[in-house]
Amino acid sequence: MTGWLHQQSRALAAALRRLFAQPASTLLTALAMGVAISLPSGLYLALDNLNRLAGNIPAQPEISLYLDTAIKPAQREAIATLLKRHPALESSRHVPRDAALKALGESHGLTDITAGLERNPLPDAWVVRPRETTAAALAALRSELEKLPGVEQVQLDSAWAERLQAALAIGKTLVWLLAGLFGVALIAISGNAIRALILAQRDEIEVSRLIGATDRYIRRPFLYLGALQGLLGGLAAGCVLAIAGWMLHAPVARLAGLYGSQYHLRAPTLTEIGAVLAATTLLGCLGAWLTVARSLRQVEPPR
Amino acid sequence: MINFNQVSKRYPGGHEALSNLSFEVAQGDLVFLTGHSGAGKSTLLKLIAAIERPTSGVVSVSGQNVGRMSRHAVPYLRRNIGLVFQDHKLLFDRNAIENVVLPLDIAGFDRRESLKRARAALDKVGLLSREKANPIGLSGGERQRLCIARALVSRPALLLADEPTGNLDAGYAADIMAMFRDFHQVGTTLVISTHDERAIAALGGRVIHLDHGHIKAGAA
Numbered sequence: 001m002t003g004w005l006h007q008q009s010r011a012l013a014a015a016l017r018r019l020f021a022q023p024a025s026t027l028l029t030a031l032a033m034g035v036a037i038s039l040p041s042g043l044y045l046a047l048d049n050l051n052r053l054a055g056n057i058p059a060q061p062e063i064s065l066y067l068d069t070a071i072k073p074a075q076r077e078a079i080a081t082l083l084k085r086h087p088a089l090e091s092s093r094h095v096p097r098d099a100a101l102k103a104l105g106e107s108h109g110l111t112d113i114t115a116g117l118e119r120n121p122l123p124d125a126w127v128v129r130p131r132e133t134t135a136a137a138l139a140a141l142r143s144e145l146e147k148l149p150g151v152e153q154v155q156l157d158s159a160w161a162e163r164l165q166a167a168l169a170i171g172k173t174l175v176w177l178l179a180g181l182f183g184v185a186l187i188a189i190s191g192n193a194i195r196a197l198i199l200a201q202r203d204e205i206e207v208s209r210l211i212g213a214t215d216r217y218i219r220r221p222f223l224y225l226g227a228l229q230g231l232l233g234g235l236a237a238g239c240v241l242a243i244a245g246w247m248l249h250a251p252v253a254r255l256a257g258l259y260g261s262q263y264h265l266r267a268p269t270l271t272e273i274g275a276v277l278a279a280t281t282l283l284g285c286l287g288a289w290l291t292v293a294r295s296l297r298q299v300e301p302p303r
Numbered sequence: 304m305i306n307f308n309q310v311s312k313r314y315p316g317g318h319e320a321l322s323n324l325s326f327e328v329a330q331g332d333l334v335f336l337t338g339h340s341g342a343g344k345s346t347l348l349k350l351i352a353a354i355e356r357p358t359s360g361v362v363s364v365s366g367q368n369v370g371r372m373s374r375h376a377v378p379y380l381r382r383n384i385g386l387v388f389q390d391h392k393l394l395f396d397r398n399a400i401e402n403v404v405l406p407l408d409i410a411g412f413d414r415r416e417s418l419k420r421a422r423a424a425l426d427k428v429g430l431l432s433r434e435k436a437n438p439i440g441l442s443g444g445e446r447q448r449l450c451i452a453r454a455l456v457s458r459p460a461l462l463l464a465d466e467p468t469g470n471l472d473a474g475y476a477a478d479i480m481a482m483f484r485d486f487h488q489v490g491t492t493l494v495i496s497t498h499d500e501r502a503i504a505a506l507g508g509r510v511i512h513l514d515h516g517h518i519k520a521g522a523a
Contacts, residue, residue, distance in 0.1 A: 006411070204394055207393075208405070210352075210381065211381060211405065212378045213378055215375075
């Protein structure tokens with residue numbers, strides 16, 4: 001056990017030595033990884049902030065029911081009774097067509113036009129407020145109201161919120177897609193960086209193999225190297241995002257101020273930072289593994 | 304210790320380096336491999352250390368079928384074999400003692416103990432005063448001695464040397480051969496490929512003469 005620990009610490013020390021022996025290329029590799037990883041993680045943060053913004057808006061969706069202009073009085077009565085007593089509704093308000101026309105004329109300064117109309121083109125309407133505001137409850141209520149006899153059209157005012165949610169869902173998929181793609185890119189970047197180091201170390205690998213080194217022994221320092229390089233890449237991504245957040249902070253605060261909101265950008269949590277660093281470390285290690293495996297086969301081809 | 308049973312080695316392209324070889328080397332033997340260059344001496348040594356694998360036949364070392372050994376098992380075989388190369392295969396990115404200590408590092412020995420043993424090996428080949436020197440600053444004979452020290456440091460039961468005196472002048476060559484005689488006397492099994500007739504005469508031991516991949520004389 002102590003022997004094992006000893007070998008690990010020696011491999012780690014060797015990896016650190018090799019990393020610091022070429023600070024310029026180490027830094028460049030870390031930067032390339034950082035930029036690659038900052039794209040999906042930045043998009044993730046942006047979406048999360050947008051999501052929070054959408055959640056902040058007082059969600060009081062209203063449903064408007066437009067009645068058929070040729071509605072029978074009995075149906076009109078039935079609708080009025082139902083809407084007054086419906087358990088899923090918090091409140092309901094009748095908007096007679098004349099009042100609607102008058103309001104339209106007043107609110108939009110269209111009095112001239114509305115006055116010039118031969119007859120009122122607007123239907124009678126009800127505006128109701130549902131108790132439950134989840135998307136599923138709203139959709140159920142909407143389809144129920146649509147089926148009422150005498151109802152021409154039902155309009156859900158929260159449609160934009162649903163669309164935003166749908167857009168955010170696409171964004172989330174995009175984050176995972178980008179994360180996958182840039183994860184592969186990270187493996188390639190790490191593998192490439194390790195390949196250069198292996199070339200410089202080719203003699204040592206060959207001689208070590210000849211005097212009894214196992215593949216594991218040869219692989220070990222390179223795996224540490226890949227992991228450290230990945231970790232540095234993750235930290236570089238953190239720096240890129242920190243700079244982006246710092247640059248965005250003031251403009252976002254100003255925009256929020258214009259809306260009279262206290263909204264501000266959310267920084268990533270420790271868990272999120274830890275997850276990204278763990279992922280980049282692991283991917284760096286994986287890239288190193290693939291490259292070393294290939295080189296070992298070249299040094300001593302299997303027969 | 305070493306057993307070849309109807310071993311042939313054909314390289315890709317059709318060149319047959321060894322044809323149907325059968326011989327045995329007992330523990331503690333001193334064996335010289337002779338023959339013109341290209342006769343198959345290096346190939347034979349490589350088969351013993353599992354650097355090459357036979358095309359047909361069985362090569363066994365200490366009862367293990369080396370030709371069939373898995374990649375995973377080969378390093379443990381090599382830790383019991385000291386290899387001396389004609390071109391030394393020293394690492395120029397580190398000093399003499401770091402070169403010698405490498406096999407012990409690989410085997411996972413305690414560092415302080417390893418350095419002690421590396422110093423003893425350097426002393427044995429007469430290079431203790433050069434332990435901090437880079438191999439690049441050493442003469443051909445010194446490099447060969449350093450390579451021998453590295454082969455010895457893990458106290459292998461078997462030492463394989465491929466033309467160890469090939470590039471050396473007579474004085475250095477005699478030194479090196481004298482060293483091999485000492486190892487033979489403490490019970491190490493040695494297989495040495497060489498052109499050096501004087502050394503063979505001086506040291507005695509068995510001779511396996513290879514000619515175009517066939518054994519000509521001396522194999523028992």
